[in-house]
Amino acid sequence: MFNAKITGTGSYLPKKIVTNKDFESILDTSDEWIYARTGIKQRHVIADHESTSSMAEIAANNALQAAGVDASEIDLIIVGTSSPDRVFPSTACILQHKLGAKGGAAFDVQAACSGFIYALGIANQFIKAGGAKKALVIGAEANSRILDYSDRNTCVIFGDGAGAVVLEASEELGVLSTHMHSDGQYQDLLYVNNPIKDQKQEGDQAFMTMHGNDVYKVAVKTLSRIVDETLEANNMLKSDVDWLIPHQANIRIISSVAKKLSMPMEKVVLTIENQGNTSAASVPLALDQAVRDGRVKKGEIVLMEAFGGGFVWGSALVKM
């Protein structure tokens, strides 16, 4: 049986930046409030001509280049997204065509902010079971397309972007374990309405609704539990983890998970200040940044975790 190894990472952020100050002129909010409550200073927002698949394409090509793999060798593409180009076909199918990959399986995973962790977990199982040899695993979100810019509870928090990894069958250790959970009783605390079914009149859009404070409380409790679960499953100690790469939802949630791991904040990869919450894209965006700036090195142990609407949550422990 093969292991699944991350052999390349890539990412993309749109050029346009919206700062907290920019919101002050359109909303009853302030740079101070947003930064103090979330740790966010700015976020990237896609241009009209861009899409989830166009961001994913650039991130994927960067990851392929880093891995030294040609798109034609890819036999599995999984995109974690909750803001797909279309209801169907999947963004993964659209991406497959853009990359010039052909014939392999391609599908999306809809697990809100945990989309990348879920996609990584599924790709890991595919590779271990012999169902794929070279996979592209992506988190990509055009959150700005599902935000109500008159709702200060949601629009200041989210940003757009994409991150990707190439996952290859290998005899070396790679993904050590992945853990995925969900609890649908919380569905009304964080959701996007159905753009087809809920459309009252032509032009009505699908928007995100979030009861942030309730989400916050469950997220802190749940993420602490999954850290224990992941370490126990691998018979590892907190001190065995070199890097924490968390979903970038809120600096206060991230700090409490780091505390649980007794991990100094220098060992936590943070992108939230400059990128906001990019939902399924945030973990692979942070991973790519830390790999490219030389922080995360080959052989190190990385713990990734995420929590999002559903609720869905998950983690992955990876030897790089």
Ligand code: ACO
């Ligand atoms: N500017 C100013 N005031 C605001 C803003 C804003 N942008 N947004 C809300 N407020 C107000 C509220 O209206 C409320 O006012 P009130 O007391 O008069 O009613 C007050 O600030 C406090 O609101 P809370 O929601 O209690 O603020 P909180 O400290 O909880 O911070 C936040 C809100 C940042 C959203 C936080 O709850 C959070 O990060 N939650 C978790 C988000 C998360 O993890 N989501 C999961 C991943 S996302 C996904 O899956 C798509």
